[in-house]
Amino acid sequence: MNSDNQKKRPIILGNWKMNKSLKEGVQYARSLKAAIAGKTWIMCGICPPYVFLKDICAILEGSTICVSAQNMHSEASGAFTGEIAAPMLKEVGCSHVLVGHSERRHIFGEDDFFINDKIKKAISFELVPILCIGETLEEREAGNTKDIVLRQLKNGLRGVGIELIKCIIIAYEPVWAIGTGRTASPEQANEVHSFIRTILSEDYGKDIAKKLSIIYGGSVKADNTEALIHQPEIDGLLVGGASLELESFLTIIEVVQGVDF
Numbered sequence: 001m002n003s004d005n006q007k008k009r010p011i012i013l014g015n016w017k018m019n020k021s022l023k024e025g026v027q028y029a030r031s032l033k034a035a036i037a038g039k040t041w042i043m044c045g046i047c048p049p050y051v052f053l054k055d056i057c058a059i060l061e062g063s064t065i066c067v068s069a070q071n072m073h074s075e076a077s078g079a080f081t082g083e084i085a086a087p088m089l090k091e092v093g094c095s096h097v098l099v100g101h102s103e104r105r106h107i108f109g110e111d112d113f114f115i116n117d118k119i120k121k122a123i124s125f126e127l128v129p130i131l132c133i134g135e136t137l138e139e140r141e142a143g144n145t146k147d148i149v150l151r152q153l154k155n156g157l158r159g160v161g162i163e164l165i166k167c168i169i170i171a172y173e174p175v176w177a178i179g180t181g182r183t184a185s186p187e188q189a190n191e192v193h194s195f196i197r198t199i200l201s202e203d204y205g206k207d208i209a210k211k212l213s214i215i216y217g218g219s220v221k222a223d224n225t226e227a228l229i230h231q232p233e234i235d236g237l238l239v240g241g242a243s244l245e246l247e248s249f250l251t252i253i254e255v256v257q258g259v260d261f
């Protein structure tokens with residue numbers, strides 16, 4: 001628990017990745033809104049594919065459910081065929097954006113410096129960036145988890161000062177736990193979250209670090225939600241596969257709502 005023994009408002013985000021048709025996405029958003037809008041104290045959101053964002057933002061406008069993009073480019077405009085810029089996301093109604101997801105790092109070769117540029121650009125357009133960091137299985141087995149997390153965190157936040165850090169969410173997602181069914185144990189996840197908060201404390205001060213949200217992602221399901229969210233340093237969950245079915249995502253939200261913090 002944070003030192004003031006107050007659990008901050010949990011964040012539960014569903015990342016659809018490259019899944020669903022527009023029709024399915026729209027139906028999901030309508031049903032999600034009907035099921036939870038205004039009825040939950042936790043912060044919920046979804047990360048649909050780019051081409052669904054405008055429709056889904058329109059459906060969720062005025063609700064408490066936020067819409068996050070899954071990625072963005074680091075420039076605000078220009079000759080970057082196939083890319084999407086922060087002001088475009090803002091214009092269609094997004095409030096958040098995932099930055100540096102491990103699939104962007106490992107499949108599309110994004111490096112810490114590109115990711116850092118995106119973070120700063122997102123903030124400049126008043127989007128909340130969710131900086132994703134995490135080690136691979138090889139890195140964990142070699143005992144390098146903290147080195148990797150430290151490097152990704154420091155590089156990702158380079159040039160982000162005390163005023164701007166308040167606009168950022170950190171997501172710890174061990175790559176070996178993503179889509180594998182192999183969840184980090186609650187204690188393993190909490191240990192890394194605690195390490196991340198210590199680094200943030202050193203760089204930004206204890207009070208600011210305490211207020212920052214550090215969420216966990218990697219094979220989160222309804223049956224491991226309670227144990228994960230109970231951990232003192234876990235402020236929320238970034239859910240991939242288990243967010244694709246609305247019922248499953250709603251169950252995760254209900255579990256978090258029901259936890260006695």
Ligand SMILES: O=C[C@H](O)COP(=O)(O)O
Binds near residue numbers: 179218239
């Ligand atoms: O963004 C979500 C994470 O990559 C977790 O995905 P997953 O829940 O399918 O393991």
